[in-house]
Amino acid sequence: MNTVADERVTEVWERLVREAQQSGYIVNTDDAFAKDLVRGLLENEARYGYRACPCRLASGVASEDQDIVCPCDYRDADLDEYGTCYCGLYVSPEVSRGERTGGSIPDRRPVGGVSARGEEMEQVSMKGLAFPVWRCRVCGYLCARPQPPLVCPVCKAGKERFERFM
Amino acid sequence: MLEPKHVEGIHNEHKVFLYALSTCGWCRKTKALLQELGIAYDYIDVDEQQGPDRELAKQEVLKWNPSLSFPTMVLDDKESVIGFSEARIRRIVSE
Numbered sequence: 045m046n047t048v049a050d051e052r053v054t055e056v057w058e059r060l061v062r063e064a065q066q067s068g069y070i071v072n073t074d075d076a077f078a079k080d081l082v083r084g085l086l087e088n089e090a091r092y093g094y095r096a097c098p099c100r101l102a103s104g105v106a107s108e109d110q111d112i113v114c115p116c117d118y119r120d121a122d123l124d125e126y127g128t129c130y131c132g133l134y135v136s137p138e139v140s141r142g143e144r145t146g147g148s149i150p151d152r153r154p155v156g157g158v159s160a161r162g163e164e165m166e167q168v169s170m171k172g173l174a175f176p177v178w179r180c181r182v183c184g185y186l187c188a189r190p191q192p193p194l195v196c197p198v199c200k201a202g203k204e205r206f207e208r209f210m
Numbered sequence: 211m212l213e214p215k216h217v218e219g220i221h222n223e224h225k226v227f228l229y230a231l232s233t234c235g236w237c238r239k240t241k242a243l244l245q246e247l248g249i250a251y252d253y254i255d256v257d258e259q260q261g262p263d264r265e266l267a268k269q270e271v272l273k274w275n276p277s278l279s280f281p282t283m284v285l286d287d288k289e290s291v292i293g294f295s296e297a298r299i300r301r302i303v304s305e
Contacts, residue, residue, distance in 0.1 A: 077235055080235055080238060081233075081235050083233070084231075084232075084233025084234065084235070085233075087232075087233050088233060091257075098231065098233035098234050098235065099231060099233070099234040099235065099236060099237070099280060100231075100279070100280075101231060101256055101257060101268070101278065101280065102257070131234065131235060131236075132235050132236070147294070148236045148293035148294035148295070149293070150277075150279075150292075150293070151277055151279045155276065155277050155278060
């Protein structure tokens with residue numbers, strides 16, 4: 045273990061903290077805890093080629109684990125309901141201010157992952173749109189353009205995390 | 211063949227087995243608290259297992275926790291504790 049250099053962990057942690065602030069998210073203010081999670085993300089990146097959630101068992105197959113690449117598809121719902129995401133890297137303003145306790149929460153991900161998630165969301169049918177509308181599965185950002193953006197401008201999720209909305 | 215790691219402790223009254231992920235913060239907290247309280251335990255970091263061992267470890271976790279989440283702690287081969295439960299861990303020493 046500890047195959048990832050401390051400097052690299054700190055560098056990525058600083059970037060995540062900054063990006064979170066810019067887009068209205070909060071990285072856990074227990075810095076040591078958050079940095080350990082970032083280390084886990086980087087270890088998973090080295091192992092699997094993507095930053096799978098450090099608190100979930102990745103399959104090693106990118107397409108099956110798309111939903112648990114950090115930030116995961118379940119983060120925002122967990123922040124709303126529990127004030128923390130599943131691994132605890134992100135917390136709500138209430139938790140960060142100490143007005144609410146985060147902690148270990150149940151996993152919202154269906155057993156079996158993406159393949160068990162069922163049908164794609166129902167698409168709204170709109171005739172005559174100049175562009176298709178794409179939705180970010182992570183944060184819900186919508187945009188009308190021929191293709192989804194390479195990176196979600198809000199939550200930084202990759203293009204593959206978008207689904208056709210209209 | 212799974213090879214659990216053993217951590218010594220002054221409290222051996224209960225059999226404590228932990229299925230964990232080496233990268234997970236809640237698993238780390240669980241291990242730290244067990245150690246702090248001096249509870250002897252065995253553990254497997256399932257993410258560190260390769261090939262058939264990984265599948266074997268998954269099947270073992272599933273027996274105790276159908277959602278295959280971590281940490282999963284098994285007490286005396288009969289009770290499973292899912293997630294980091296500070297209160298439940300502290301009760302181990304007083305039972």
